[in-house]
Amino acid sequence: MTTQPPESFLELRDLRIHFPTEDGLVKSVDGLSYKLERGKTLGIVGESGSGKSVTSLGILGLHKGGNAKISGEIWLDGEELVSASADHVRTLRGKKMAMIFQDPLSSMHPFYSVGAQIVEAYRIHNRVSKAVARKHAIDMLGRVGIPQPDRRVDDYPHQFSGGMRQRAMIAMALSCDPELLIADEPTTALDVTVQAQILDLMTDLQREFNSALIIITHDLGVVAELSDDILVMYGGKCVEYGTAEDIFYRPEHPYTWGLLGSMPRLDREPTERLLPIKGTPPSLINVPSGCAFNPRCAFAGRTDGKATSQVPDLLETEGGHLVRCHMPRAERRSIWDNEIKPMLEST
Amino acid sequence: MRKTNVLALAALGTVLTMGLAACGGTAGGGGNTSSGNNNSSTGGGDASAAKHNDAYTKVVNPSDAKGGTLKFALTDEPDSMDPGNTYYAWNWNFSRLYSRPLMTYTPKPGPEGLKLVPDLAEAPGEVSADGKTWTYKLKKGIKYDDGTEVKATDVKYAIARSNFTDELTDGPKYFAQYLDAGDYKGPYKDKNLDDFKGIETPDDYTVVFKLKAPFSEFDFLVANPQSAPVPQAKDTGVDYEKAVASTGPYKFESYEVGKQLNLVRNPNWDQATDTTRKQLPDRIEVQFKQNAEDIDNRLIAGQIHVDLGGTGLQPAGRAKVVSNPQLKDSTDNPFTPFNRYAMMSTKVAPFDNIDCRKAVQYAIDKTATQAPWGGPLGGDIGTTAMTPTTVGYKPFDLYPNGADHKGDLAKAKEALTACGHPDGFSTNVAVRGDRTKEVQVAEALQASLARVGIKLTIKKYPSGDWSAQYAGKPDFVHKNNLGIMIAGWGSDWPSGFGFLSQIVDGRAIKPSGNYNMMELNDPSINELLDKGIQTADAAQRNEIWAQVDQKVMESAAFTSFVYEKTLIFRPASLTDAYVHSAWGMYDYTWLGVKQ
Amino acid sequence: MVAFIVRRVIAAVLMLAVVSMATFAIFFLIPRALGQTPEGMASRYVGRDATPEAIQGAVKRLHLDDPLLVQYGRFAKGIVAGQDYSLGPKKAECPAPCFGFSFNNNQPVWPTLLDRLPATLSLAVGAAVLWLVAGVSIGVISALKRGTLLDRAAMTVALAGVSLPIYFTGLVSLAVFAYTLGIFPGGGSYTPITVNPIMWFQALVLPWISLAFLYAALYARLTRAGMLETMGEDYIRTARAKGLKERTVVTRHALRATLTPILTIFGLDLGLLLGGAVLTESTFSIQGIGKLVIDAIRGNDLPVVLGVTLFAAFFIVLANLIVDILYAVVDPRVRLS
Ligand SMILES: Nc1ncnc2c1ncn2[C@@H]1O[C@H](COP(=O)(O)OP(=O)(O)OP(=O)(O)O)[C@@H](O)[C@H]1O
Ligand code: SF4
Ligand SMILES: [Mg+2]
Numbered sequence A: 001m002t003t004q005p006p007e008s009f010l011e012l013r014d015l016r017i018h019f020p021t022e023d024g025l026v027k028s029v030d031g032l033s034y035k036l037e038r039g040k041t042l043g044i045v046g047e048s049g050s051g052k053s054v055t056s057l058g059i060l061g062l063h064k065g066g067n068a069k070i071s072g073e074i075w076l077d078g079e080e081l082v083s084a085s086a087d088h089v090r091t092l093r094g095k096k097m098a099m100i101f102q103d104p105l106s107s108m109h110p111f112y113s114v115g116a117q118i119v120e121a122y123r124i125h126n127r128v129s130k131a132v133a134r135k136h137a138i139d140m141l142g143r144v145g146i147p148q149p150d151r152r153v154d155d156y157p158h159q160f161s162g163g164m165r166q167r168a169m170i171a172m173a174l175s176c177d178p179e180l181l182i183a184d185e186p187t188t189a190l191d192v193t194v195q196a197q198i199l200d201l202m203t204d205l206q207r208e209f210n211s212a213l214i215i216i217t218h219d220l221g222v223v224a225e226l227s228d229d230i231l232v233m234y235g236g237k238c239v240e241y242g243t244a245e246d247i248f249y250r251p252e253h254p255y256t257w258g259l260l261g262s263m264p265r266l267d268r269e270p271t272e273r274l275l276p277i278k279g280t281p282p283s284l285i286n287v288p289s290g291c292a293f294n295p296r297c298a299f300a301g302r303t304d305g306k307a308t309s310q311v312p313d314l315l316e317t318e319g320g321h322l323v324r325c326h327m328p329r330a331e332r333r334s335i336w337d338n339e340i341k342p343m344l345e346s347t
Numbered sequence B: 001m002r003k004t005n006v007l008a009l010a011a012l013g014t015v016l017t018m019g020l021a022a023c024g025g026t027a028g029g030g031g032n033t034s035s036g037n038n039n040s041s042t043g044g045g046d047a048s049a050a051k052h053n054d055a056y057t058k059v060v061n062p063s064d065a066k067g068g069t070l071k072f073a074l075t076d077e078p079d080s081m082d083p084g085n086t087y088y089a090w091n092w093n094f095s096r097l098y099s100r101p102l103m104t105y106t107p108k109p110g111p112e113g114l115k116l117v118p119d120l121a122e123a124p125g126e127v128s129a130d131g132k133t134w135t136y137k138l139k140k141g142i143k144y145d146d147g148t149e150v151k152a153t154d155v156k157y158a159i160a161r162s163n164f165t166d167e168l169t170d171g172p173k174y175f176a177q178y179l180d181a182g183d184y185k186g187p188y189k190d191k192n193l194d195d196f197k198g199i200e201t202p203d204d205y206t207v208v209f210k211l212k213a214p215f216s217e218f219d220f221l222v223a224n225p226q227s228a229p230v231p232q233a234k235d236t237g238v239d240y241e242k243a244v245a246s247t248g249p250y251k252f253e254s255y256e257v258g259k260q261l262n263l264v265r266n267p268n269w270d271q272a273t274d275t276t277r278k279q280l281p282d283r284i285e286v287q288f289k290q291n292a293e294d295i296d297n298r299l300i301a302g303q304i305h306v307d308l309g310g311t312g313l314q315p316a317g318r319a320k321v322v323s324n325p326q327l328k329d330s331t332d333n334p335f336t337p338f339n340r341y342a343m344m345s346t347k348v349a350p351f352d353n354i355d356c357r358k359a360v361q362y363a364i365d366k367t368a369t370q371a372p373w374g375g376p377l378g379g380d381i382g383t384t385a386m387t388p389t390t391v392g393y394k395p396f397d398l399y400p401n402g403a404d405h406k407g408d409l410a411k412a413k414e415a416l417t418a419c420g421h422p423d424g425f426s427t428n429v430a431v432r433g434d435r436t437k438e439v440q441v442a443e444a445l446q447a448s449l450a451r452v453g454i455k456l457t458i459k460k461y462p463s464g465d466w467s468a469q470y471a472g473k474p475d476f477v478h479k480n481n482l483g484i485m486i487a488g489w490g491s492d493w494p495s496g497f498g499f500l501s502q503i504v505d506g507r508a509i510k511p512s513g514n515y516n517m518m519e520l521n522d523p524s525i526n527e528l529l530d531k532g533i534q535t536a537d538a539a540q541r542n543e544i545w546a547q548v549d550q551k552v553m554e555s556a557a558f559t560s561f562v563y564e565k566t567l568i569f570r571p572a573s574l575t576d577a578y579v580h581s582a583w584g585m586y587d588y589t590w591l592g593v594k595q
Numbered sequence C: 001m002v003a004f005i006v007r008r009v010i011a012a013v014l015m016l017a018v019v020s021m022a023t024f025a026i027f028f029l030i031p032r033a034l035g036q037t038p039e040g041m042a043s044r045y046v047g048r049d050a051t052p053e054a055i056q057g058a059v060k061r062l063h064l065d066d067p068l069l070v071q072y073g074r075f076a077k078g079i080v081a082g083q084d085y086s087l088g089p090k091k092a093e094c095p096a097p098c099f100g101f102s103f104n105n106n107q108p109v110w111p112t113l114l115d116r117l118p119a120t121l122s123l124a125v126g127a128a129v130l131w132l133v134a135g136v137s138i139g140v141i142s143a144l145k146r147g148t149l150l151d152r153a154a155m156t157v158a159l160a161g162v163s164l165p166i167y168f169t170g171l172v173s174l175a176v177f178a179y180t181l182g183i184f185p186g187g188g189s190y191t192p193i194t195v196n197p198i199m200w201f202q203a204l205v206l207p208w209i210s211l212a213f214l215y216a217a218l219y220a221r222l223t224r225a226g227m228l229e230t231m232g233e234d235y236i237r238t239a240r241a242k243g244l245k246e247r248t249v250v251t252r253h254a255l256r257a258t259l260t261p262i263l264t265i266f267g268l269d270l271g272l273l274l275g276g277a278v279l280t281e282s283t284f285s286i287q288g289i290g291k292l293v294i295d296a297i298r299g300n301d302l303p304v305v306l307g308v309t310l311f312a313a314f315f316i317v318l319a320n321l322i323v324d325i326l327y328a329v330v331d332p333r334v335r336l337s
Helices: A052-060 A086-092 A114-125 A130-143 A162-174 A192-209 A220-224 A244-249 A254-261 A329-345 B002-023 B027-037 B089-097 B152-163 B174-178 B237-242 B292-300 B315-322 B354-363 B366-373 B409-418 B436-450 B474-479 B496-504 B523-534 B538-554 C002-033 C038-045 C052-061 C068-081 C109-144 C149-163 C166-180 C197-231 C234-241 C246-274 C278-283 C289-298 C302-330
Strands: A010-021 A024-036 A041-045 A069-076 A097-100 A180-184 A212-217 A229-234 A237-243 A314-318 A321-324 B069-073 B103-105 B116-118 B133-137 B206-210 B250-256 B260-265 B283-287 B335-344 B379-381 B426-432 B455-461 B482-490 B558-565 C083-086 C091-094
Touching: A010 A052, A024 A052, A024 A069, A024 A229, A024 A237, A041 A052, A041 A220, A052 A069, A052 A097, A052 A180, A052 A212, A097 A162, A114 A130, A114 A162, A130 A162, A162 A180, A162 A192, A180 A192, A192 A212, A212 A220, A220 A244, A229 A244, A229 A254, A237 A244, A237 A254, A237 A314, A254 A329, B152 B174, B152 B206, B237 B250, B292 B315, B292 C166, B335 B379, B354 B409, B354 B436, B366 B379, B366 B436, B366 B558, B426 B436, B436 B455, B436 B482, B474 B482, B482 B496, B496 B523, B496 B538, B523 B538, C002 C068, C002 C302, C038 C052, C068 C083, C109 C149, C109 C197, C109 C246, C109 C278, C109 C289, C109 C302, C149 C197, C166 C197, C166 C278, C197 C246, C197 C278, C234 C246, C246 C302, C278 C289, C289 C302
Parallel strands: A041 A212, A041 A229, A097 A180, A180 A212, B069 B283, B426 B455, B426 B482
Antiparallel strands: A010 A024, A010 A069, A229 A237, A237 A321, A314 A321, B103 B116, B133 B206, B250 B260, B260 B283, B335 B482, B335 B558, B379 B558, C083 C091
């Protein structure tokens, strides 16, 4: 590696993760870069299949489904992970970086008790007796808000409710005080009150450990209040990046507008969407030429035909706010201010 | 019967030496064994010199060396190891290792072996003037393995139990058929043996058989292991097979029914009393229910010595042996007691016409019908009802069908014209559908008869009920127009009567279980059979059997495919081996092993 | 748990009763319906060309002329209460459980079964250990090295193993290792372990391998498929995310989930084999339950067939029960209720 280690705690540089399949090359992550500091929270949003999970798995070195091709750089606390040995990355997993997975039922081993799974995670990185580890597991379960943790510790995942399982999953991920925590849709499939509790819990814990936190979701609402920065992914690429304020108050990418428009709000029916994103997510094998979003974009006509012929670059619009769109900045601003924003606020 | 006198003298000598032998342990045995060896031509020498079929004419690897373990294996399990309760040919050979019937066969290869010699008896039976009383004197001093002496009542008891009880069902019942025993209920229901009037024992060494009618081949009947003595006190009925009281050179060490039999030397057997057996191996082991193919491989590898059943190598083993001259020299190809034949029903048209039957006789391609049995190794092409190893057999061929037996179609056509079907006719051939070889024979027959326009339809029936429900049931045969039936017969004793009486006697035709499937009822044949069995002189008698055979063949209802042969393997380690004609197997009482 | 077992045992007894009736029907009812007379049946159990009296005697002795229900009743009663049997001069006692006496060799069936069991047990258990170890390890390695030459070679051999009949592999192995090379003893050399453990072992090596080859092939394929599926499970990813070594992921997490369904099949296979490994026992002339029953079927020896059928059914039921209990122990999601 010729590049210098960055200042940031976590930095991705032009990360690409491609899967050769029988149908063709799946470009799940295609040139992604971002930075994240300790104690900060990054929200990654995007539709299903946009590459959010694969990115995170790539950081942990767990993307190796079959013969995945990875390129670019992943810098974690001064170490480059793409070129590091698999065994070294393994020693970082669980301890330095941990992940809370999408579906806690299928992500926990059905044959082992919740306690045993936490104990295992703890003992990989801490040379302690089983009894000590068990005390720690009970402690962790208590901290994530599971009542009577000393009794529930011996229960099996299927004996937990959905929310409890998610808490247990968090307890397991946090058992070794990771410095980087990635939460992959930690609240999907949970009811709204539980969602809030879980999110609160994670930020509390983050504060406690001063870890860097990545929250992945396709729901902007979830990240709205937690995130310092937000990354909007579309078709394996970042289409907009900025602070929470940038994304919520000054969004410039038509896809982000769509996401904002489909945000569920307490005062609306969840199914009722103001600005529906028409069509389906793009194929990652035959990515639409030009701007990947163009088949679904209402403003594709306003780019002098560049939308279908030229891939737009991710360009800074102001103060670290990055947007990938051919529309002139002024036009984007004016559309937001005059068309989208009033519509979103109208009700 | 000069031979008999010589043997009687020998037996007398035996009695005289008894006293000495009693003190000298086994010494008496050793002396006589060598003399037993003299009656065989000792041409060969070591194993490598032995050729294919050598054991058929002489003793291969002659040796008096004692010791070692002789190993037998059998695919089957015995019906019973009880000499009184078995119908398996091999067991009538094998059981002589531990049981001595009144008479047995001469221990010599070739036709000499078919002659009877006294065993437990001092001499062949003395027949009364009316032919209905047969008297045997027992040799004195013959002991069971526990040292007690054999008594005449033990012979009487043995026959009572084997022929007159419901429990011992496996052996033949000739004594029940021929003895004048009234309605004797058998020793299990009637504990008083004196109520058995069919046999009298005036003293401990005399057994007198009382017959319903004269039966001149009675010596053959008492050569059956059923005449071997059984002490009443030792009889445990069907369980007796587990601990047979031995009179032969070996006794039971252990017997696990259906698995394994081990025999060891019987110290109470005295060679001096026994002119036919040897006692070479220290042990004899028999494994039952062994894989047939594996038995062949073990024989060829020398891990066992004899396939006990004597039915020969399996197709795979046969192919292996035949293609290797060296291996082939280790085989013999004896006749079995079986004739494989077809019978034409004289009651099913158009076979009620002798000329139609003759047409078949001439049209058969006997090379083709020989092939399924395994070609020449599976049997010689037959032209008579009796087989070559039957006493009284004379070779002749009334229907010569070409030099190579492939059929004389011109003669067949002539016969067809004579019977009024110049263009042939259609009929059915019945066969046991689960017997592959017989089905193949039916197909070969079908093909060869088609050449003269005789169309055969093959009807397959299960072998289990073959004789009770199908081919053995004349009603069924008539109703279903079974013109030809494919069958086989092996006699219980190697004489013309033993062979012919069941299958050609018109009075033996039964509504079910009938073996005279051609329903031949020729008074002259019936009379000859009666005359023969009442003829005391063996030579005259055998002449009569040959006449019966001639008449049967004249009827043209019987046509033989093959006189069956087997291909049996004799490992180099087997000594003193010769094929005994009475069994078509090695004489199991002679065999020894190289160590 | 106790209630579960009790219920299963009751069900098992009922099932055994049904099995015995079905077997009984196959051997008695169907032939009778097809016109077989008691005499016709009896003629199988007496000597060649038996006289009508002898056949009648056999009919009486074997009670073949009784109504079928009475015959079945006698059989069922014998199992519960035992029965007597005439050997000739005296009666033989057959204490419960009495499956009757062989029609062909008059031996009581139950002691015969017990006598044959150790051979089958030795064969089945030895082979089972072998095929489980070999099949599972090959399957696991194949799955982990999926697509490599090793994987493809293993799966080709496995295909051969599944498709080659045991009498073929058995006879070939005997020809090569026993009769040509002389490394192992030939057929028919099974010796009980109590008599000579060394001979026992030597004689069983080839049967074990032949029998295990077939099953190992099957298990390798099953394990490979199961392993591939399991390795794609989310909880395997979780295990890796914890920082576990790959070997631990495989052994502690993947294997346990993969082996659980295989355990079920294994239990049933073993139970089935304890009811007799017919082909292997026949090929190697091992006097076990399988050899016993195949000969009994050939010889129409109904009491033996009934006895073995019940015996085998018992093992299958037992294996099922054990598998169910084990399954509940292994997989906490399964509750015995
Ligand atoms: N091992 C693999 N082989 C081939 N394609 C893969 C593999 N793993 C992921 N993909 C593909 O990569 C794309 C991105 O998947 P990813 O799981 O990152 O989406 P996501 O943004 O997390 O979606 P969701 O919101 O549904 O979780 C998907 O189209 C997926 O099919
Ligand atoms: S580049 Fe064109 S198509 Fe793509 S998001 Fe901007 S406006 Fe839409
Ligand atoms: Mg995802």
